[in-house]
Amino acid sequence: MVVNFIVLVILAALAILFGWLTLRAVRARSTVVKIVGGILGVVATLIFAAASLIFAKGMYDLLRPYPVAAINVSIERTPEQIARGEHLAGLLCASCHTLNGELPLTGGKNLSEDSGLPLGDVYPPNITPGGKIKDLTDADIFRILRSGVEPSGRLTAMGFFPVRTLSDDDAKAVIAYLRQAPAIEGTRPPLSASPILVAFVGLGFITAPGAEQPIQAVTAPPKAVTKEYGEYIANFADCRGCHGEKLDGNAPPPAPPGASNLTVIVPKWSKDDFFKTMRTGVDPSGHQVQPPMPWKTIGKLDDVELEALYTYLHGLEPILANK
Ligand code: HEC
Ligand code: HEC
Structure with a gap:
């Protein structure tokens, strides 16, 4: 700073x-x-x-300090809940908080690398019980997921990501998993915003919409092959962060360049094409899907989730103006 x-x-x-x-x-x-x-x-x-x-x-x-409203979070920690949390952590948290996309969540690489811009040090930390979450209560973690704000009132970079759209049940499941995951030591450098990141925040290109709002209950649509459930997944998995607000491949920096126009590509694909692309990283034309497209973690969605995501994207109105 x-x-x-x-x-x-x-x-x-x-x-x-x-x-x-x-x-x-x-x-x-x-x-x-x-x-x-x-x-x-x-x-x-x-x-x-x-x-x-x-x-x-x-x-x-x-x-500046952000509000840290007291919240009540009680987590049952049933085996089903922990399993659901592990599933979500493996496909969502692992896309950032690991080096290889696989649990445990021992910390990731500098996210600046993907954007191709010198944004500073934006390292997702170790969030195993041996790392950052050691000193956080369940409510603290819940608040970080929903608003991005630490107990100290500091806005963390978590506030920039749509992890906040996870439902209460799913967020609690993730916390249930985090608590009983193996503790692994290790740290990552703390957040250090470069002048470019500061400018992006000042210009409103990077925002933390949850940081100011009171924490409210979020419910997900029932888990089923519906476009509503697919949209829920597309939201928390941040397809828009790279593919643009309209998913037409038109995302301003700091989004990484080169993300495809999903409104044109996916409607042309069968369900099988979509499943194969996300599970093997090779698309129907034989093209190897390139990083930073997180196909490996998206491919970990179960069959119902992946088909729901396909149903949502397949039903999008094609936007032809771009790419
Ligand atoms: C898009 C990348 C990304 C995703 C996805 C992501 N995180 Fe993070 N996370 C970060 C970064 C970057 C930081 C460091 C933020 C900082 O220090 O300002 C962070 C920090 C944290 C922290 C520590 C906050 C603190 O007190 O410093 C926790 C806890 C956390 N993440 C939990 C999670 C969980 C649980 C998930 C999955 C539901 C998740 N994150 C998904 C990027 C991500
Ligand atoms: C971190 C940025 C990022 C995120 C998040 C992301 N994508 Fe991508 N995506 C890309 C990039 C970059 C490409 C282009 C890759 C290439 O050209 O091989 C791409 C390509 C694709 C393609 C086309 C692949 C092909 O071979 O034609 C599909 C389909 C796709 N993404 C779906 C999604 C969905 C669905 C989500 C959300 C669940 C998502 N992406 C999230 C960056 C991202």
């Missing part, structure tokens, strides 16, 4: 410098200097003033 303070000071200093140069130009004797210098000066001043404000907002949003 020291670097970010320096960047903020430089931006603000440039705004003041250009403001001063503008005044000097306007007072100059030559009309050409007055007009050309004045216009250029005003433009430069406005650009650096706006950049300073955006950057300051990004820093404020990352550093």
Whole structure:
């Protein structure tokens, strides 16, 4: 964050410098200097003033404390619940909190790598009982999943991801699993936002919509081959984070480049094509699906879940404008 303070000071200093140069130009004797210098000066001043404000907002949003409402979370820890939690952890949490996509959740690689942008250190930590969750209560973990906010009030990067759309039952199942998973030691570097990440937050390209809201009950549609259940999965698995709001492959940075237009591709595929692509990583044309497309973790959805996801995507209205 020291670097970010320096960047903020430089931006603000440039705004003041250009403001001063503008005044000097306007007072100059030559009309050409007055007009050309004045216009250029005003433009430069406005650009650096706006950049300073955006950057300051990004820093404020990352550093200010967020509400930590008391919540009551009781978890039964039945074998069924733990099994459901392990299943979800293996396909959702494991896509970030591991190096190879496989449980245990000993921590992942820097997520900056996927975006292709220097966003700083954004390492998903070790969340086995030997890691980050050691000092967290069930309610603390639930709050992190729903709002991204730590007990200290710090907004964690978890707030940026739609893990918050997991239903109460599914979130509790994950916590039930986390608690009884084997404890493994190990740490990852803490979050360190680069100036680019700060700017993205300031511009509103990266948001944490759950951080401000009171934590409310979330229920999932019944688990069945329906487009509603498929949409529930598409939401928590963050297909939109890479494939865009409309799933048409049009996602602005910091989304990784190159994600396909799902509204055109999946409607052309049979259920079998979709299953094979997600379970083998090879699509119907023989193309090996490239990272960071998380086909390995998506392929861990069970048959009902994967068919529900297919049903949802297959029913999308094709958007042809892109790719
Ligand atoms: C898209 C990637 C991603 C996914 C998916 C994800 N996480 Fe995270 N998680 C992160 C990152 C990055 C951090 C580090 C955040 C920070 O320190 O600001 C983190 C931090 C955490 C923390 C520690 C927060 C703290 O106190 O510092 C917990 C607990 C956690 N995740 C649980 C989970 C669980 C459980 C799941 C699955 C339901 C999950 N995460 C899915 C990326 C992810
Ligand atoms: C981390 C980013 C990321 C996430 C999350 C993601 N995708 Fe992708 N996806 C990609 C990229 C990048 C490609 C292009 C891969 C390639 O060209 O081989 C892709 C390609 C695809 C393809 C086309 C594969 C092919 O060979 O034509 C399908 C289908 C797909 N994704 C479905 C999904 C679904 C469904 C989800 C959510 C459950 C999802 N993706 C989540 C990044 C992502």
